[in-house]
Amino acid sequence: MTMIDETHDPARLSWVDSANGHADFPIQNLPLGVFSTGFPEDKRIGVAIGDKILDLRALAHTDLIDEHWRLALSLEGLNAWFGHGPADATALRKRLSALLSDDQYRAKVEPLLVDAAKVTMHLPCHIGDYTDFYVGIHHATNVGKQFRPDNPLLPNFKYVPIGYHGRASSVRVSGEPVVRPKGQRKPPEADAPDYGPCRRLDYELELGIFIGKGNALGDTIPIGEAADHIAGYCLLNDWSARDLQAWEYQPLGPFLAKNFLTSISPWVVTPDALAPFRTAMAPRPDGDPAPLPYLSDDADQASGGLAVQLAVTLSSKAMREAGTAPHMLSEGEAASAMYWSAAQIVTHHASNGCNLQPGDLIGTGTLSTAERSGLGSLLEISTGGKTPIALPGGETRSFLEDGDELTLWARCVRDGAVTIGFGSCSGVVQTAR
Template structure:
């Protein structure tokens, strides 16, 4: 498959004349993610992150420095057309960008097209038509299920089918946009009837997002062997949850208002090509687990369908920031803790003929771990509110309070390869309105 082709753009020894890119945690020259940004006083345009700068693709196109068939897409105010191009063309654009940012002789020509990232506003990469949240983090499913069904935490279908639900795309926002504490109907344990009030159990969920590139026609499933060709890139995702609202409303049809008030994503689209060196084998299923049905089974996906990505969640409270204390790390763990691969998610989503469209976003669901240091939500860390967390400021938390800020980060790494990252997925909690 095309995303397996490693070339000079992945060379760990390759450096850029953009000095800040060399050794950058997230955006060395080996990454080159796409995003939508606005320089001060200007309209949104497509850019590429390189170190602490953003390269203006429209300026490159106007200078005739991108392939002719991609020039118009590079001048757009959305990533939709670039997401929809064939992986081979996306790889070709990547090689052009890498060469321009590597060759010292092009510095004088290209440097005026760079913008200081901190001086720019970042936007959603494209209009998100549909958003589907999966539930492929088996340890999260076990950890949560154990709180309600200690002897049988997983429901019977979990190991047979990638569970998911259709979320709300209109309330997805890029990193940095605050979250207003939602109100909802909830039933406190001591109450005889529900109340309508601000959630008292606001939680984060550690997820990855999967951007759909080329879609499929209605009625035409996507074979598992072709699923990777439909993925345009990856981001980080925080699917905020009002646990008390969720507990009251989720039966019989699942989450609704407890989830659709806000979701946060990191704004940079990390391409499959950038992640090619970090593909790893999907962990073997435990002995006795059922094997996937044929439409979800593929040898290449088993061998390379998982990602060598390490995820982290950080919390800072208002008191911590006032005292000058750094954020406190709540958890860290690998993305390989997913029971189903992203290719299986795509294939299953389209298996009934559902038409995926360019710019659709899929969430993995909460990626957690079997041990506390890797738990992907406060619902797990606090054991449903029974065990408060102690913070460096002397404060405790069971769920998020107003003024709290959650930051999700991630890095992809492999022996002998340059580490790349995803940028931040960050938001602060504001009081209910």
């Protein structure tokens, strides 16, 4: 596990004034991302600091950082840097923290800053593979109750982290339009399916996990080492066509209902930045089986949870035109929602010898809390469409309508630590093409 060090000091301030007190990107965060300015696109790795971005490619061409890092930080994506592993990641964080807090470096570093408001953000890396898991126990229970009221969780859920392979090519950065998908739909009362635009478009509130160091094909990743294979975290929205999903998912699971778009936030929050916000995993209910030995690690259970506060807002086209503030759909904490930890997810993914690679993306699955105020999908909030929610201005929603803007948020808040954030992950629904 990552350790608390001088970079987390609540008293540490940056000479970048906007970073001090910034809700998401104070000097205690320093997330990594890929940005460009102007045309044609010239993608560069950067680090968020307040309302600025430090151009790490430009920094790599100075004498201010280790030569060993220069090539990886000069590329258009973070895959090579992720492959450097946790020791270099921690060392770079310490160096950046010093450069951005010590006035002696200001004259050399300040010219390398770019206004965040003037850039275009891109995917942080080439995503070779994407896997979505299903570790949110409250989400799994809520959805299961809609189909199996007496037995909502299938027998394997408490033994094995459930996941499926998604479509990496349709992963996009926040802001990508959400084109309403088409597919086969078969309402319960219909004798046969038809084809057309999705009628039950939904979101899923998730965290994304980026793989750092990989493993060779045939090798496994021991649970005690799994944290060293995680390069960072982001917000993830696995947009879902519930009517398509209900018809197609048996027997092989999600397909067209999920692969039309997955949105992620642009900044990768590192494990080092999250060190002050580690927490114990939620205790398993009495009578639940213990994890099998390959998934069992006392240290991971003691500090493998993430005290990340999650929120979702919805703003309809009419609300935006009227200047009405977005409507809060849910608020909750990730740690209480996850039955399996990030380390357990990574270990299980590689437990059969599957080779993970730097930049691979893993979704946690929908993170819902036990309380209704923290549900992570409209499928749950509207009880499958049976209990529509009221929006300001008199509108109601069971599922997303064209023109709706859906935004995920995440912040880490804890006494004695500076608050850090993930930024946001949003998308506006467009009419089917």
